[in-house]
Every structure is written in C-alpha cells, then in structure tokens.
Amino acid sequence: MSAARRVLERLLRKGERARLRGQSAPASLPMTGASAVEYLALSTLAEQEDFHAQIRLAERDGAISAQRDRHRDDGQRLLRLTVRDLDVLAQHLGIALLDTRMAEARARLDGWLPRFPVIAEVLDAWAQGKGPGHGPESAVDLADAARVVEARHADAGAERMLRRESIRLLGDSKRLEALTPWLALLIGGEVNASAPEREHVWSALGLRREPQPMLIAGTGTLVVDGTGLPLVRPYLGIPVERLDAVVTGARFLLTIENLASFHDAAACEGAADGLLVYTGGMPSPAWRRACARVLQALPDDVAVYHWGDIDEGGFRIAATLAAAMREVGRAVRPWLMSPQDLAPAEIEAARRPSAAQHAAMLRWAQAAGWPDVAQALTVRPLLLEQEALGARLPPQASAPSDTGSRHLHDRGVDPV
Template sequence: MTEIQDPVALLHGLLDRHERQAGSAAATARIDEDRFHSVADWDAFLAVLGTVERKGGVRLVRTRRGGVEHIRTVRLIDPEVVYQVLGRKPSREGAAAAVASVPQEADGAGFASVIARIEAGWARHRTIFGLRPGQTDRLDKAARLARALRRRSQTDESVRQIDYRSFSRDAAGDSKALADTLVAVAALLQADDPARLADLIPEDVVALYGVERLPAPVLISGAVALDGAVLPRAEYLGFPGAVAEHLSPGAPPAYLLTIENYTSFIRHSRECAADDGGLVIYTGGFPSRAVLAALLRLARLSQSTVYHWGDIDPGGLRIFRSLEQALAAEGRKLRPHLMSLELLRERGRPDPQRRRLSVGAAQGSAIAPLWDAMARMETPWELEQEGVAPSRPEDPGA
C-alpha cells in the first residue's frame, strides 16, 4: 500500500502496482488528509480522484469519525479507465512493442520461450535475465551473440579459444556485449539445449563454446610431451589452447583423470600425481573446447582408464555426462572417481538451490546409479569436491 498526495502520481502508482502483480491483487493507496498543506490542496486532490471514481476507475473508501466523512484509501477498480484518463498505455503493450522491435530469426522454440519470458517480465516492470525493461539494444545483442555461439559450436572454430571482448566485437560490434548480457545469452542457449546445458552457470555455458573472459591455459599434471618432446616434470604445466593437438603422454600413464575444481586439481597434483604416474587434466568446471580436445587426444594415445572427479550436484553430474559422451565417440569409457552416493550421504548437505534431476535421464551412463538416487531424494543434496581429500583412482585391472 502506498501513500501519495499528488493524485496523478497516485494513479500512476496504482497502475504500476497492478502491472507488477499482473492484476492478481487489488492495488490500493492510503490517504492521509493531515499531510495536505491546505483545504484547497485537499479539494483539488479529491476533484481529480472524484472524476476518476465517477468513471468507474477507482473507488474512494470512506469512513466517518466524529460525524465527519474522511477518505481512508483509494482502490483500483477498472485499470482500463485509469489508462484512458492518464493517456497511458499498459506496460504489456510497451513490452510487446519493445520485443517486436528486435530483429527475429528462425531461432527455434528454445529461444522463443526465453524471449516470451523477457516480454512477460518487462510487462511487470521486472528485470529478467539481467535485462531491464526496454533494453532492446541489449536483447538484440544477446540474441546475436547466442546465435554466433551456436554457429561456432557447429564448426571447428569452437576448438579455438577466444576472449569475451574479441568474440563480442566480431559477433555484435561491441566488445563489452557479452559481459553485459552474459545471463541472457546463457539463458537462450540453455533453453535451446537444456539436456546439455541446464544447471550450468553462465560462464560455464559460454566456455563450452570456447569463449572465456581470458582464454585459460590447459593445465596438466604428469608426464607430458609436446610434439614428441618429453617436457621436464613439474607440479603441473600450462599450455595455450592452440597446442592441444600437439600434446601426448610423456610416458604410459597409470590413469587419466579430469578434475572439475582448481583447488582439488592442485591438491591431487601435489599429493598424488607426483608419485603415482597419473596424468591429470583440470577442466575448470565445464571444459572448454581446448581442454576437451587435449583430453580426447591424450585418451586416444593411451590405453589408461579414464576417470572424472567433480562436484556431486546436478551441474557436476552433467559435466560427467558431457565428458562421458565425448569419450564414447572415441570408443573410450569414463568412470566416476570420488563421486558416490555413500560420500554424498556421509559428507553432503541439502542443496540450497534445490536443483532437481530427472529419473532415467542418464540411462546407460556410469553415473546413472548416483544420478537416479539423487533424482529420487525428497530433499536434494550436494557435495562440493573440495570437501573430499584427493586419492589415487583405483586400478580396475589390479
């Protein structure tokens, strides 16, 4: 409930509230006669509202105190009358016109659903996917960037990492466009490919297409060679994404392991990989195309069992599935490491975001038992991998 002494501002406020609530509740404003400076001001105020009341737009709620009638509140009755009195168009019309002004392409149902949600949010004066009402220029750039990323994924270009500014300049003519519209771009892509991208944070969504704020190096721990030359051993080494296809194992690795989290990667490199002959790759959440290219090449050039260690949450399990599917195309299997229902029950906690998985969506996957068990939980749980100490993957052949 608002309290305003300007009758025109009061009427606009009633419509604003009506639009924000999508007409689900009666908008009301409180009147305090004591705040008016003079009887003339009060009379002028009532004259405006009285005219609108007689037309059926509002109702003045009256009460009597000491035998004198007072106006207690003003309630919106017919918004269309008030729109006409004020010469104002409903926000839904403005939102529809704003969205319609953005060039459309045959983007598919996923894109269309996000655009519809943006229009509905703007109609209620709400910022949605980081876009404020009327920011059609940003909506246009978000759509152009999402289309460019989708095209990028369909070519070999996605293997080459590129930074936000360079990609934004090439795709939208504005070097800051992706940073400004990242949430909206991610929402468009997730709606377009929910099975692969749902539950990922926006940064990980675009990283999947080879676009990062600054292209990160491919970090590898273990014996590795570049163009056949074995490199000196270090805790880990970093390589530009462009050299991924030039890497090979420096020695037959005891195992291949991908690790989602940086802290866990560093710990495993220090505490395990230095002595056990393993080859470990840091994915940085959802792996970039360069990281994936390096993994697939190293997997092709070795016969070692391949493992993945990540968070036990919907995002972590989807990352596992993505890696598993990429390796399956190369004829290799992926096994989970330190990703079990027992660990989740022992060290996990309720997921504050209450993210859900669908039973059966990972059918045939090595992660399917954990996936389905989490999907059936009454209260979703999660376990960040930092909460588990690193250990050497078990050798199935031992």
C-alpha cells in the first residue's frame, strides 16, 4: 500500500467517525508527524512526486481538498487534507463505508433476530463503530455461529464430536472452533460479558473434543438400554445418552466439576453411601437430561450438592446446574464453594480475583440461588481451584434405603 493511500484511508476513517458523532464540520488531517508520518518520511523527489500526484487525483474527483504551503519551495508541500465528500472519497479508494457495510450485515442477520435478540445489540454497537469482533465484516461469522447454536439446540439429546460436527455444519473441521467467541455471545445473551473457557462453551452446546462418558460413583444400579448395571468401585462410566434410569438408596447426590476431584471423592470413605457424578466441566444438554433421570431416583429429602471451582467459571457451571435442577423441582446446595467452608490454610492459599471476576462470581452465585455464598465472597473475595482442596463428602442426612432390587423388579429390568 502506498504512503498516500495510507494517509487517505486514515482521513476516511476520521471522516466516518465524525459522521457517526453527527459533526457538521468536515474531517481534516494535518500533515504532521502525529497524523501523517508517512508524508514526512518521504526521502526522495520521486516519492514526493508520487504522493502529490495521488493527492491531486483525489482532489480532481472531488473527494478532498488540500491546503499547500505556497510560500516555500515549489509551493506543493501539503499542510492539511480535508474531506469534501466522504462518499466520493470512499468510492475513490474502493472502500465501502460503514453505512453500506451495516446494510449488508443487517440483511445477513435480520432473520436471526427473533431467535437471538442479542444480535440487535451487536448491530447497534457496530453502527457506532464499536466491537465486538471486526465490525460489520464479522456478520458472516455471527450468522454461522447462529446456525451452529440452532442446530445443536435441535439435537440437544446427544453429544457430538467438535470437529466432526464442524465439518457437518460448516464444511471445515476447524471453523467451529474459530467461532467460539460468537457462540459464547449467543449462548450468554450479553455483548460485554467476560468470555468463558472454550471448553465450557462447547460443552454447553453438547460438543466435545473426544467422547466424554458420564462417570458415576456410589451406590445403586444404572439402567442402560434396559439392562441393570450395578455401580462398582471406584466408579462406572456410561454413554450419557444411554441412561434410562437409576435405582439407588443414596443418602446424598454430589456433582463434581473436575475429574481429579471426582477421583479423589470417589475414593473417600462414605462414597458408597451416596452418588457422585462428574459433570465434565460445563454440563452439556445431554448430561443435564441424564442428571434429571438420576434425580428422579432420589426422594425429596435427599440433599443435592455441587462442588466446583471458586471462580467465575465454577459459579457459571453451578448456575447452569441449578437452572436445570429447578426444572425438575430440585434445589442444589453449594459444597466447599464458600469461604465459610474453608480452613484458614486453604483461604491463605487462594488468590484474589480482579474486580470484573469478582462481580461475575457474585452474579453467578446469585443466579445459582446461593445468596449466602455471594455474601461470604463479598466479605472475603478469593479464587481457588477445586483441585487445591482435599476431597470430603457432604453430611449423610437421610437413612439408607433398600429399594434397589424392588425398583428393578418393578421396571422389569434384569441386573447384570
């Protein structure tokens, strides 16, 4: 790109910003080191003549006017460039103005607005020359992301492999990964929300890099494709879509975010008196449906707990779980996710969140239905990964029941 074109494009962008702000005065660019360093860097007569020739062409087209120093040298030295007609300048440079690009973006995205209202906020931001993404040019990416989210919601009962689904939906094995920020925006419904982890975004749509079985430890029998599979130590893994039902006398249910902590909890004394379920990070729609079947096996007085990271992602997962459990009439309690639950040494090992992280943690803790946790974190803000804590299990409030064999018989299921 020539030096003159870089300067003219800079003047065009300045003119666009002035138009967006509603300024009536034409935009101009002083030919100084701060605004037009390319011009001052010209070192040969040929370079200067080429620059001046390109400016004269823009003048002749009626795009700009140029102020020259008529009292020095040959009178051609440029002092200032001013926009005469912004649309003509854009045409001269072969660049579509924001208005044109916005019209194209709206035509591409208007059909998705009823399904994803947040797109209206994105369009408004682009019209003001702001993010997210690269402005209206990102409309193609946002439309592709909307197609993916809609397709995954229509297939919520199954988990799919990330790259295989990317090829199926978009014809490119890596395209879906590149769309992750837009997928997060459509799922979260907020333009300026902090970005969740990539894996959490994919899991929320039922997408995995590799197959992720549902891991369950404790007491009971899993009914998978009509066959009863007794839980074994340390745990049993099954395809998440294949769980028909659970028969158990568990005294509690504990869902666990991270794999290492699940293994530690499964090895605890007393694990056989409850049910421990690994969420695989952010629980997918298929996982949440399977969890609803687990909850159906538990009496109302059996407590349900969740144990995850004490950070923004951990509380986002907790809020997702809480919403899913509310749909089946259950509430989930926090386990080891409040400063009040931690020993002084554990608190000492924690980090302090940024203001943005802290605000998000409080928001998601409230969304999970845990105001006491939010209050405790307000008093003592901290970040602590789940793996930093030793595993310990919730209190076993309800008495064990011996209903497994009878329930299996009632279902016509033969234990293995």
